[in-house]
Amino acid sequence: MSASEGAGxxxxxxxxxxxxxDALTPAYKTSVLRSPKAPLxxxxxxxxxxxxxxxxxxxxxxxxxxxxxxxxxxxxxxIGPRIVVQGRVQxxxxxxxxxxxxxxxxxxxxxxxxxxxxxxxxxxxxxFGGCGRxxxxxxxxxxxxTIQPGPYPWPNGPxxxxxxxxxFSIFGHAFAQRLITQMYFEGDPHIPLCPIVGSLNSPAxxxxxxxxxxxxxxxxxxxxxxxFDIVLRGRRQSIFENRPEGM
Amino acid sequence: MTRHISPDERLPETPSxxxxxxxxxGCTPGFTGLSMAWPDAGAQMKTGPVKGREITITGRIFDGMxxxxxxxxxxxxxxxxxxxxxxxxxxxxxxxxxxTGWGRCATDMETGHFRFDTVKPGPVPWPDGRLQAPHITFxxxxxxxxxxxxxxxxxxxxxxxxxxxxxxxRIEHRxxxxxxxxxxxxxxxxxFDIHLQGPQETIFFDI
Ligand SMILES: [Fe+3]
Numbered sequence: 001m002s003a004s005e006g007a008g009x010x011x012x013x014x015x016x017x018x019x020x021x022d023a024l025t026p027a028y029k030t031s032v033l034r035s036p037k038a039p040l041x042x043x044x045x046x047x048x049x050x051x052x053x054x055x056x057x058x059x060x061x062x063x064x065x066x067x068x069x070x071x072x073x074x075x076x077x078x079i080g081p082r083i084v085v086q087g088r089v090q091x092x093x094x095x096x097x098x099x100x101x102x103x104x105x106x107x108x109x110x111x112x113x114x115x116x117x118x119x120x121x122x123x124x125x126x127x128f129g130g131c132g133r134x135x136x137x138x139x140x141x142x143x144x145x146t147i148q149p150g151p152y153p154w155p156n157g158p159x160x161x162x163x164x165x166x167x168f169s170i171f172g173h174a175f176a177q178r179l180i181t182q183m184y185f186e187g188d189p190h191i192p193l194c195p196i197v198g199s200l201n202s203p204a205x206x207x208x209x210x211x212x213x214x215x216x217x218x219x220x221x222x223x224x225x226x227x228f229d230i231v232l233r234g235r236r237q238s239i240f241e242n243r244p245e246g247m
Numbered sequence: 248m249t250r251h252i253s254p255d256e257r258l259p260e261t262p263s264x265x266x267x268x269x270x271x272x273g274c275t276p277g278f279t280g281l282s283m284a285w286p287d288a289g290a291q292m293k294t295g296p297v298k299g300r301e302i303t304i305t306g307r308i309f310d311g312m313x314x315x316x317x318x319x320x321x322x323x324x325x326x327x328x329x330x331x332x333x334x335x336x337x338x339x340x341x342x343x344x345x346x347t348g349w350g351r352c353a354t355d356m357e358t359g360h361f362r363f364d365t366v367k368p369g370p371v372p373w374p375d376g377r378l379q380a381p382h383i384t385f386x387x388x389x390x391x392x393x394x395x396x397x398x399x400x401x402x403x404x405x406x407x408x409x410x411x412x413x414x415x416x417r418i419e420h421r422x423x424x425x426x427x428x429x430x431x432x433x434x435x436x437x438x439f440d441i442h443l444q445g446p447q448e449t450i451f452f453d454i
Contacts, residue, residue: 011374013257015453020263021393028265030391033311034443038423040453043414046373048384049397049454051334052324053349061285070283092257103288105273113269115279116356117318129281131273167267169274173335175324176454180388180395182264196265199393205262231258 010236011045012176013092021199028195029156049176050235055101057135064133067106067146071129078128080109080147082223085166085183085211089140092234096140100232101171104144105131111152111164120152145223151190163190163197170230177232184210185226263395266388270320271353278353289322289351292365297346299328300367302435304400307359308387311444315359319389323350323363323400325382330369367402373413380408380415387441397452400439403428423450 023035063070068077089100107113107130110122114130128147136142149164165182172178184191184206191197191206200206208231217225271279277287293301304323307315326332331342333349342348343366352361370378383400401409409415409428418424426449429437441449 012454015260017453019259023393025393028391028393031265031393032391033314034316034389034391035393036396036448036451037444038448038450040451041414041418042453043417044374045454046379047332047336047371048324048326048379048382048399051332051336053333053347054335055288059285059288064285071281090258092260094256094258103273105269113272114281115269115272117268129272129276129283131276131281131283133273133285167264167270167273169266169270170261175384175386178322178386178395179261179263180266180270181261182267196267199264200262204259208259208262209264231261233260234257 012050012174012233013236014042015233018201019205021201025195025199027198031199045174045176050174052171052174052177055099055135055171060133060135065144067104067128067130067132067144069145070132072127076127078108078147079125080128080149082145083148084143084145084217084219084223084225085228086143086214086217086225087141087228087230089136089142089170089172089230089232091172091232095234096136096138097172097232098136098138098140099173100136100140100142101133102136102142102144103131103133103169104146104166106146106149106166107152109147109150111150122150122152148185151188156195160195161190161193163188163194168230170232172232174233179232181209181230183228186210186212263393265390265393266320266395268318268390270318270388274320274351275353287351289347289349292347292350292363293345294347295345297328297366298343299369300435302365302367302437304363304365304383304429304437304439305360306429306439306441307361308354308389308441309443309445313445316354316389317356317359319354319359319361319387319392321352321354321361322386323365324348324384324386325365326368326371328366328369330371332371370408375413377413378408378411380405380412382412385441396443397454398441398449399427399452400429400437401427402431402437404431404433418450423448426450
């Protein structure tokens with residue numbers, strides 16, 4: 001690494017707080033008591049935020065990126081519509097982020113989570129755990145295999161249902177980029193009704209979290225494909241397309 | 248071929264959504280009892296004998312009614328005892344090989360406590376070269392939190408370094424600075440409570 005690419009060179013571009021959801025979104029009732037009231041304190045990033053732990057491909061097991069199999073008995077697999085989710089993790093300049101760690105979790109095809117606090121009457125699938133992880137390749141691309149999760153009811157208003165979704169936790173190259181979000185499925189009629197989706201400030205932000213069916217990547221007679229690209233914050237410096245981010 | 252990308256071509260950052268009540272399934276599957284193949288990432292910050300002073304940090308996160316969050320996840324990121332990060336971007340030297348600098352903890356489902364077994368970080372530089380006081384970056388997610396909350400832990404037994412810290416110096420409301428100070432017992436055990444709202448609301452950062 002040359003000195004010009006080292007930490008401290010060019011801080012991260014501040015988050016656009018009008019684009020990102022507000023802390024307080026009263027229709028999502030839990031936010032009322034969990035939202036800070038004082039303005040956030042702004043300061044430029046330093047090496048403390050411009051660095052991040054490194055995750056290597058060697059930490060992954062062979063089934064970590066296959067939720068249809070990673071909790072299943074030998075010879076069995078999870079119940080539900082089989083899908084692959086694919087996309088690219090990139091920064092705000094469109095540069096692929098290699099080595100990003102994606103951790104994913106979701107309900108089963110009936111909309112039920114495997115969790116001690118879960119109370120929905122839909123049954124557990126004995127062959128489905130609901131978590132997986134994957135690390136992006138040199139161009140920032142990732143793919144994992146799972147089943148399409150079901151929508152589920154939740155205690156908020158008298159009759160609120162979550163659209164089908166997959167939760168994503170994303171580690172880029174800097175703690176300033178740390179992000180947790182949810183991926184929705186194109187065409188789900190619950191999307192415009194959901195108070196958590198409603199925490200987003202614009203239709204464009206909802207669109208950014210909506211995965212598209214990608215027939216070209218569909219695996220015939222096996223699994224449909226959905227595409228979900230992810231953008232993490234970029235560093236304020238002169239950017240050249242052929243310089244890999246953070247290398 | 249290289250091409251300069253101008254700021255107005257920037258892509259918008261992916262929007263955040265709450266981690267929800269089941270964040271532990273994905274981030275600390277062992278904590279939830281999932282018999283998956285991998286150990287919980289971030290559970291061990293020390294992988295062998297470490298340099299410097301070993302400390303513990305315990306605390307809770309309180310909501311606006313003063314109730315502790317029992318479904319949150321906390322991550323910390325810090326330098327080693329010499330002020331070096333175990334990161335690809337660390338160009339100043341090699342960090343302690345037995346210290347990851349990164350910890351992740353689910354708050355206890357009954358009491359709401361988090362706990363980190365770590366080392367006291369050394370000072371690290373501010374972009375202008377001044378030293379920052381020893382500190383630990385905190386990141387908090389939970390049901391009801393729409394976008395992860397960043398804050399910092401500073402140490403109450405570092406008054407001189409804190410007085411010279413570039414960030415602590417910029418805080419106008421001096422009476423809020425104690426919300427960023429962990430209280431030490433003199434024997435390496437620190438307490439750091441976080442308040443999401445109320446008269447003791449922690450200072451959160453837009454970094
Ligand atoms: Fe969910």
